[in-house]
Amino acid sequence: MTNLHTELKESIIEQLNLEDMEPADISNDEPLFGDGLGLDSIDALELIVLLEKDYGIKLTDPAQGKEIFVSINQMAQFIEENRTK
Amino acid sequence: MADVTWLWFLKQKKNKMSNQFYIQDWVKIKNGEIFNSGKLIFESTEKELNLFLKECYEFLEIKYPKFHKMDGLSKLGILGSEIIFRKNKPTKDTALVISNNASSLETDKQFQESTKTFASPALFVYTLPNIVLGEISIKYKLQSENAFFISEDFNAGLLKDYSESLLSSEKTSRVLCGWLDLQNGEYDVFLCLVSKEKNIPFSEESLKKLYCAENDKPTHRT
C-alpha cells in the first residue's frame, strides 16, 4: 500500500465523518458505494470537492465520479495520473 | 331545566371525546441534561456540542452510523425522537410539527465559511431547518405530514393549534411536536408525542408548563 492509499483513506474518513473507522478498516478494492462503505450521493459530491481541494483535479461531469470512486485503488490510480498538486 | 343541563353536559363530553388529545411522552435536552417525562436520564459536563452529542448517542446505544454525518440540529432531533420512539413505537403516519428560533443558521454559517475555499455539498444539504424532519422520517420510517415553523420564542399556541388541526381532520393519528433550537453551540430541545390516548391533556398551558419545567432560564434571543 502506498502513502497515497493511506492518505486517501484518512481524508475520506475525516471528510465524510466516518466515525469510529480506521484507515485499516477500508480495503483497497472494496466498493466505496452501495454494499461496501455505504456512501451515498452527497458523499460522492464531497469526494469531488476532495479531489479538487487536495489534488487540484476538477471533475465537471458528476457521472465521471461513478467510474473513479469505485474503490480506493481506482481513486489512487486516477489521482496519480491526473493530479496537479 | 335539568334536561337542558344534562344535554349541555353530554355535548361537552362529546366534544371533549372527539376533540381532546393528550401528551403521551416528552423529552427535554438542554444544558448538558436530558429529561424524559420529567425524569433526569442523562447528564454531562461536556461543553463542546459535538462531543456532548456523541456522549448522548453512546449513552442511548443508537448504532446508526449516519448520525455522525448529520449537522447539530439533526443530531439533536434524532436523539430526542429516539428517546420518545423507543417507548412509543411510531406509526407511519406520525406527523412532525417542529419549530425553532434560529432556523438552520448554525449550519448556514459553516456553509458560508466553506464557500470561501470549496463550497461543501455535505454542509449545504443541512442549510434548511426541515432537514431534521427528513432525518427523523428516514430513521423511523415516517411517511407523514411535516411542518417546520420559525418563531421568536417557544410558541405553544401555534404548535398546539396546528398539531390539533392535523389530528382533528384525521390527517394523522399522532404528532411529534415541539421546539428544536441550536445557536452558537447552545441547544434547547423539547419534543412531545401527542395522540388520542388518555394522559396529560394537550393544551397550550400544559405545553408551556412542560417546556418551562426544567428551564431555569428562558430561551435565548438576539
Added chain:
Amino acid sequence: MKKLYLLEDAIISPLGFSTKENIQAIREGKSGLKFQKPEFTENQFFAGIIDETLLNQVFSKIGAIEKFTKLEKMILLAVKQLLDKNKNLDLTETALILTTTKGNINLLKEPGDFPESRLKLSKLGKIVANFFGFKQTPIILSNACISGGLGLAVARGLGNSGKFTNAIVVGADLVSDFVISGFNSFQALSTEACKPFSKERDGISLGEAAAAIMVSTEKPEISNVISLIGDASANDANHISGPSRTGEGLYISIQKALKDASISAEKVGLLSAHGTATVYNDEMESIAFHRSGLQEVPIHSLKGFYGHTLGASALLESIITKHSMLNNELIASKNFGELGVSKSLNIIQSNKHKEIYYALKTASGFGGCNLALVFKAEKE
C-alpha cells in the same frame, strides 16, 4: 374540512410587478431567465433575477429604499397590493403567514448596514407585520421547496379550526450567492435555461420572486371563485437530498389530497407539477403521476418561466393555477422539447383554451418533503 377561498393575489418577479403582468408575460411565452456569470464560480448558468434599480424605483413610492433588504422590498410590495384592494381588512384579526427557505441569507456574506439579527426569519416576519400594522404574531414556515404551498395548507388547517377567517400567505426567496454556491456544489445548475421533463434537461435554473395571496374561510360574494379543497404533505423517508426512485412521498401526498377533496384523479383538469428539470426529480414525478393515474392530465412546469424560486415556487405556481382556472386556459410548459422521463405525460405544448374545474398542484423538496394541493373552480 372546510374550503379555503383564494382571493386577491400579487406576484413580484422578473416578469413583472403584478399578477396581471406576470400572466400576460407567460401567456406570451416570455421567460425571466437570463444568462449569469458570477465571480466566484467558473460555471455559467441562467437565473431569474429581479432588477434592483427597478425594484427600488417602484418601492420608493411606499417606503425608504435604504431601510429594507431586497427580499423585504419584494414582500412589502406584494402585500401592499393586496391591502390596497382590501382597504377594510381588519389587521388586528388577519393572520400573516410568511414562507421562505432562506429569507435574508444574502446578508450573511454582505450585511451592509443591517444588524446580524436581520438574518432571523422571525425578524423578517416582524418587519412585514410592523410595516402594515398586523397585530397577530406572524406565522413563519420554512419547509424547503414546498414552503409556499404548505403555507396554503397551514392556512386551511388553522382557518378551519377557527383561528382566523382571513389570512395573507406570502412566499418569497432570493437568488443569493449562498444558494448559487450550494446548488453549484451539488452540480445541479443547468448551463442553459432549465428544460423541465425534456430529454436534454441537465439541472435547475434558480429564480427569485415574492408571491402573496389573500385567503378566507368565508365565501366571497363574487361569481367565479377558486378554493383549496384538499391538501396533504408526505415525507419520502428515503434520502434528505435525492428524490425517491418510486415517488413514494409524492404519490402518498397526491392520494391523500384527492381523498381529502373527495375527487378522483380523472376529475383533475390541470396538473401544475414541480418540474425542476433535474434528471432525478422529473423522473420521480413522472413515476408518482403514473402511479396516481394522472398520465392523461394536461401538465406543465412553470420553472422555464421563473426558474426555481425555492420557498416562493409552490405559492407562485398555485396563484398561476388559480388564474388558469378562472381564465380557462392551459399555459404551455416552457422549454419543453422531447419527453425525457420514463413514463408518458401529457405535457402542454402550446397554450390552449380549456374549461378547468379541478386542478392539482404538487411540489417536492429537500428533506424528502412532498406536497399536493387540490383546487376547485366554482363558476356561474
